[in-house]
Amino acid sequence: MLTGFEPFGGDRTNPSWDAVSRVVPTGYELVTAELPCSFAESAPALRALVAEHRPDVVVCVGQAGGRAAITPERVAINLDDARIADNTGAQPIDEPVVLDGPAAYFTTLPVKACVAALLEAGIPAAVSHTAGTFVCNHVFYALMHLVATEHPHLRAGFVHVPYAPEQGHADAPSLPIDTVAEALNLIITTTLTTATDLPTTAGTLH
Amino acid sequence: MLTGFEPFGGDRTNPSWDAVSRVVPTGYELVTAELPCSFAESAPALRALVAEHRPDVVVCVGQAGGRAAITPERVAINLDDARIADNTGAQPIDEPVVLDGPAAYFTTLPVKACVAALLEAGIPAAVSHTAGTFVCNHVFYALMHLVATEHPHLRAGFVHVPYAPEQGHADAPSLPIDTVAEALNLIITTTLTTATDLPTTAGTLH
Amino acid sequence: MLTGFEPFGGDRTNPSWDAVSRVVPTGYELVTAELPCSFAESAPALRALVAEHRPDVVVCVGQAGGRAAITPERVAINLDDARIADNTGAQPIDEPVVLDGPAAYFTTLPVKACVAALLEAGIPAAVSHTAGTFVCNHVFYALMHLVATEHPHLRAGFVHVPYAPEQGHADAPSLPIDTVAEALNLIITTTLTTATDLPTTAGTLH
Amino acid sequence: MLTGFEPFGGDRTNPSWDAVSRVVPTGYELVTAELPCSFAESAPALRALVAEHRPDVVVCVGQAGGRAAITPERVAINLDDARIADNTGAQPIDEPVVLDGPAAYFTTLPVKACVAALLEAGIPAAVSHTAGTFVCNHVFYALMHLVATEHPHLRAGFVHVPYAPEQGHADAPSLPIDTVAEALNLIITTTLTTATDLPTTAGTLH
Numbered sequence: 029m030l031t032g033f034e035p036f037g038g039d040r041t042n043p044s045w046d047a048v049s050r051v052v053p054t055g056y057e058l059v060t061a062e063l064p065c066s067f068a069e070s071a072p073a074l075r076a077l078v079a080e081h082r083p084d085v086v087v088c089v090g091q092a093g094g095r096a097a098i099t100p101e102r103v104a105i106n107l108d109d110a111r112i113a114d115n116t117g118a119q120p121i122d123e124p125v126v127l128d129g130p131a132a133y134f135t136t137l138p139v140k141a142c143v144a145a146l147l148e149a150g151i152p153a154a155v156s157h158t159a160g161t162f163v164c165n166h167v168f169y170a171l172m173h174l175v176a177t178e179h180p181h182l183r184a185g186f187v188h189v190p191y192a193p194e195q196g197h198a199d200a201p202s203l204p205i206d207t208v209a210e211a212l213n214l215i216i217t218t219t220l221t222t223a224t225d226l227p228t229t230a231g232t233l234h
Numbered sequence: 235m236l237t238g239f240e241p242f243g244g245d246r247t248n249p250s251w252d253a254v255s256r257v258v259p260t261g262y263e264l265v266t267a268e269l270p271c272s273f274a275e276s277a278p279a280l281r282a283l284v285a286e287h288r289p290d291v292v293v294c295v296g297q298a299g300g301r302a303a304i305t306p307e308r309v310a311i312n313l314d315d316a317r318i319a320d321n322t323g324a325q326p327i328d329e330p331v332v333l334d335g336p337a338a339y340f341t342t343l344p345v346k347a348c349v350a351a352l353l354e355a356g357i358p359a360a361v362s363h364t365a366g367t368f369v370c371n372h373v374f375y376a377l378m379h380l381v382a383t384e385h386p387h388l389r390a391g392f393v394h395v396p397y398a399p400e401q402g403h404a405d406a407p408s409l410p411i412d413t414v415a416e417a418l419n420l421i422i423t424t425t426l427t428t429a430t431d432l433p434t435t436a437g438t439l440h
Numbered sequence: 441m442l443t444g445f446e447p448f449g450g451d452r453t454n455p456s457w458d459a460v461s462r463v464v465p466t467g468y469e470l471v472t473a474e475l476p477c478s479f480a481e482s483a484p485a486l487r488a489l490v491a492e493h494r495p496d497v498v499v500c501v502g503q504a505g506g507r508a509a510i511t512p513e514r515v516a517i518n519l520d521d522a523r524i525a526d527n528t529g530a531q532p533i534d535e536p537v538v539l540d541g542p543a544a545y546f547t548t549l550p551v552k553a554c555v556a557a558l559l560e561a562g563i564p565a566a567v568s569h570t571a572g573t574f575v576c577n578h579v580f581y582a583l584m585h586l587v588a589t590e591h592p593h594l595r596a597g598f599v600h601v602p603y604a605p606e607q608g609h610a611d612a613p614s615l616p617i618d619t620v621a622e623a624l625n626l627i628i629t630t631t632l633t634t635a636t637d638l639p640t641t642a643g644t645l646h
Numbered sequence: 647m648l649t650g651f652e653p654f655g656g657d658r659t660n661p662s663w664d665a666v667s668r669v670v671p672t673g674y675e676l677v678t679a680e681l682p683c684s685f686a687e688s689a690p691a692l693r694a695l696v697a698e699h700r701p702d703v704v705v706c707v708g709q710a711g712g713r714a715a716i717t718p719e720r721v722a723i724n725l726d727d728a729r730i731a732d733n734t735g736a737q738p739i740d741e742p743v744v745l746d747g748p749a750a751y752f753t754t755l756p757v758k759a760c761v762a763a764l765l766e767a768g769i770p771a772a773v774s775h776t777a778g779t780f781v782c783n784h785v786f787y788a789l790m791h792l793v794a795t796e797h798p799h800l801r802a803g804f805v806h807v808p809y810a811p812e813q814g815h816a817d818a819p820s821l822p823i824d825t826v827a828e829a830l831n832l833i834i835t836t837t838l839t840t841a842t843d844l845p846t847t848a849g850t851l852h
Binding site for chain 2: 509558559560561563565566604605606608612613614615616617619
Binding site: 094199 | 611
């Protein structure tokens with residue numbers, strides 16, 4: 029399963045959904061869905077989708093304006109701190125995603141193998157260690173909480189993608205939507221064929 | 235207490251220690267120390283310093299080459315993933331900082347009040363949500379683990395600082411060492427006078 | 441003589457004028473002026489100021505949002521191409537600054553010696569090879585055209601400075617106004633004491 | 647005609663030549679060549695190629711490590727200032743490309759129409775106003791000097807391209823080589839079908 033987000037923050041499109049909806053699956057069954065950019069609605073929607081479709085792998089995808097590469101996220105933190113309001117007008121500040129949940133969850137995707145596969149395909153990619161504190165991190169944490177509490181065998185994670193060129197953010201990096209769609213397919217196929225992540229570093233100095 | 239790091243990664247100086255050693259405390263007693271850039275040695279050294287001096291506030295400071303602002307860190311994660319070897323040649327990959335420790339700890343510094351004080355003083359500052367996966371995050375996590383297990387009343391956290399101009403990283407942002415030293419003093423005094431952090435957002439969209 | 445600009449583009453302050461107005465001259469007579477952010481009015485205002493005060497050195501200063509360092513400019517080009525309207529509503533596209541003027545002028549400031557002096561003082565600095573195509577480049581070109589046609593002995597140039605932290609551009613680098621003011625004084629004193637620029641490289645690969 | 651460069655500065659590949667050699671021309675005859683990364687040899691090699699093949703359009707392409715988009719260059723300046731030695735060991739500092747040549751030349755490519763075509767195709771692109779002071783700018787200036795002195799009807803210019811992901815510059819933006827090759831073909835076809843450039847702004851504020 030792949031999910032993208034609806035547009036937010038003044039943009040008329042969101043490359044996460046545009047790319048998810050263009051993915052051509054190679055050798056697996058794909059379910060896609062567009063999540064609302066809403067703290068209150070996104071996690072219940074995701075939970076219902078997982079309960080309905082019982083996927084083996086779930087990758088939620090979100091826009092990271094300003095990033096230059098496809099960035100699988102390593103860690104979700106139990107913190108909502110919204111710089112701007114979400115699409116329903118909600119702006120939680122310093123609230124937990126899940127009350128009394130752990131401070132963080134690590135992804136169960138093989139993020140290093142995914143990045144290696146993307147780079148080998150000539151697509152810019154890097155592991156990220158922060159998904160922010162907006163709806164993207166909220167959904168990512170909620171997803172990993174689902175894994176921890178309801179679906180222990182689910183392989184799940186989050187991928188941030190750059191702006192698309194047609195959004196018009198002239199001073200920020202961007203990638204073609206088709207390149208992002210190809211990358212998402214590679215992340216799914218790599219996950220399906222990788223039992224244990226690569227023992228290579230993807231660390232950052234800060 | 236303020237700590238900085240020794241130089242690493244080919245640099246001959248480290249602005250974290252250069253700035254810490256120039257801080258002129260305004261109205262409090264200051265202890266400073268230079269930590270080794272070593273996964274094995276840094277945390278025991280910090281633990282011994284805290285045991286010896288019993289400080290009210292501990293701020294560890296590290297260099298974040300490429301950042302443009304003073305960035306108090308919000309969250310430490312239980313992960314060592316070293317892109318380069320530390321100064322003793324060690325390069326842990328995907329190891330926990332503390333075996334069976336929680337996935338993450340949040341800082342107990344009032345990071346939003348600190349950033350507000352810095353901006354009011356005309357110093358570039360922002361809250362960061364990743365301290366990386368190298369020795370800086372290692373020390374930060376070990377420090378917060380000390381708070382959780384031995385020193386519950388200690389207010390503690392980590393601050394990343396940019397390169398100094400004299401290091402010669404021509405394509406990267408930098409700040410004068412004196413500006414960084416002034417910032418660190420402001421962070422200490424703000425912490426000493428702020429019981430509860432500001433209810434303002436310092437969140438990031440990703 | 442030092443000039444700064446009035447605010448533009450939605451900002452309520454402009455660090456170029458804020459810094460110019462705080463410069464404390466060390467051993468020379470200083471005249472300062474705030475130029476309008478206007479294609480039509482800025483160059484005549486500058487010409488009148490130079491005619492009135494007959495300075496030995498003129499450094500015009502402007503804001504370069506997004507840059508991290510003090511950047512003396514090397515070359516002014518004969519092109520107005522305004523991404524946004526200026527403060528009078530004018531938005532010239534692909535017009536020359538001076539009809540039948542040469543394609544470009546090089547500065548007559550010793551920009552390499554200035555950058556070396558700034559770095560030695562611990563202030564981030566680099567030579568820039570583009571002043572853009574907005575009012576800053578317009579004023580710079582007009583200034584160098586004045587040198588070429590009316591004031592052959594005038595040493596003149598342009599310096600771009602980063603945002604100030606208090607402007608609130610949270611994702612962009614910035615420098616304290618006092619640091620910028622100190623930098624501008626160093627640029628003037630270095631120019632007054634440097635007959636020939638340093639034979640060191642300040643080039644960029646692209 | 648499209649030219650790329652050989653690798654330099656420690657890289658084992660150069661995306662400019664890798665992309666040029668993969669361009670599949672759509673409806674025109676294409677000549678390609680790899681230029682040496684040499685101040686002394688590049689311009690004579692280019693001059694000989696133009697004399698031999700008599701092209702209608704010449705686009706020289708070079709690597710701009712750190713840029714995130716395809717960037718057609720607007721202006722070439724008469725300055726060599728090499729931060730590093732070229733592949734023959736030469737490192738000119740503050741020398742003109744052409745003795746007594748004008749300070750700068752503007753491109754004769756319709757750079758705004760090219761950028762618009764790239765963005766419409768979903769490829770990140772922007773006009774640049776500096777080609778640096780290394781071999782890229784040297785070749786660009788030499789090319790435009792050829793136009794000014796020998797080939798008045800030649801439409802000519804320079805395009806900088808980002809790193810390729812496989813070069814391993816993990817902290818810098820990059821684009822797939824195939825995307826760059828597609829972009830170069832679009833730049834040629836847009837030039838062949840555009841007599842006058844678009845009257846839209848592509849300016850920068852600094």
